Amino acid sequence: MRITASLQSRIGLFLFSCLWLSGCAHLAYQHMNDPSRDAWQKPKDVVERLGITPGSRIADLGxxxxxxxxxxxxxxxxxxxxxxxxxDETGLKIITKEMQMRHITNVVPVHAEPTDARLPEPVDLVFSCDTYHHMDDRVAYFKSLTRYLKPDGRVAILDFHPHGFFSGLLGHGSAAEEVRREMESAGYRRTADFDLIDRQHFQMFMRSGF
Ligand SMILES: C[S@@+](CC[C@H](N)C(=O)[O-])C[C@H]1O[C@@H](n2cnc3c(N)ncnc32)[C@H](O)[C@@H]1O
Structure with a gap:
C-alpha cells in the first residue's frame, strides 16, 4: 500500500495526540519538529508572506x-x-538546547503565563501557529496583547481548519471566520487572508486604527 503525504501526516497527528495525552510531551514536541512536516506546512513560504525586515522584533507565540x-x-x-x-517548559528546554548547539544568539525563550505573554519589549510581529485553539478567552488575551505590540505591529495566526477527527471532533483547530470575528472584537482588523496551506487558515491582523 502506498502511503500518501496526507495519510502520513494524519498518522503523525494521531501519534502526536497519543504522546501528548500519555504525558510524553518531549516526544510530542520532537514529533512537531519532524522535517516531514515541511511538505504540507511550507514554513519558508509562510515566512516569506510575513514580509519580515531584518532587525525585526518577533514573538513566536506558542x-x-x-x-x-x-x-x-x-x-x-x-x-x-x-x-x-x-x-510549557518542555518545549522551551528543547529550544534552549538547540540554540546552544547551533550557536543561535537572536532567540530568547520566554516562559509565559496562559493569560500573559510576558514579553520584555513591544514587538513588530506576533506569530502564532497551531496555538490559537489552545487559548482560553482569546478576545481578552489579544486585547491585552496590544501592550506588547508596536503601534503598527502585526499579528499572524495560523490554525487548523476544524475538519475531520482531530481538528474537528477533538477540537484541535478553529474556524477562520471565528478567528476573524474574535480578533475584531479584540480591536484588530484583518489585513490578509492567505490561501497557502490546505489544512490551515493563515490570517494577518493589525490594530483597528492602523
Ligand atoms: C500544538 S503546539 C504548536 C507549536 C508550534 N507553534 C508549532 O507550530 O510547531 C501549541 C503550543 O502552544 C502552547 N500554548 C498553549 N497556550 C498558550 C498560551 N496561552 N501562551 C503561550 N503558549 C501557549 C502549548 O504549550 C504548545 O507548546
Missing amino acids: AGGGYFTWHLASAAGPQGRVYAVDI
Missing part, C-alpha cells in the same frame, strides 16, 4: 519545540530578536 522559531530568527537576522514564547 513556540512549542521551535519549528517556526528558527525560520523567523533567520528572517529577522542577527540584529533582530525572536521571543520563543510558551507556557
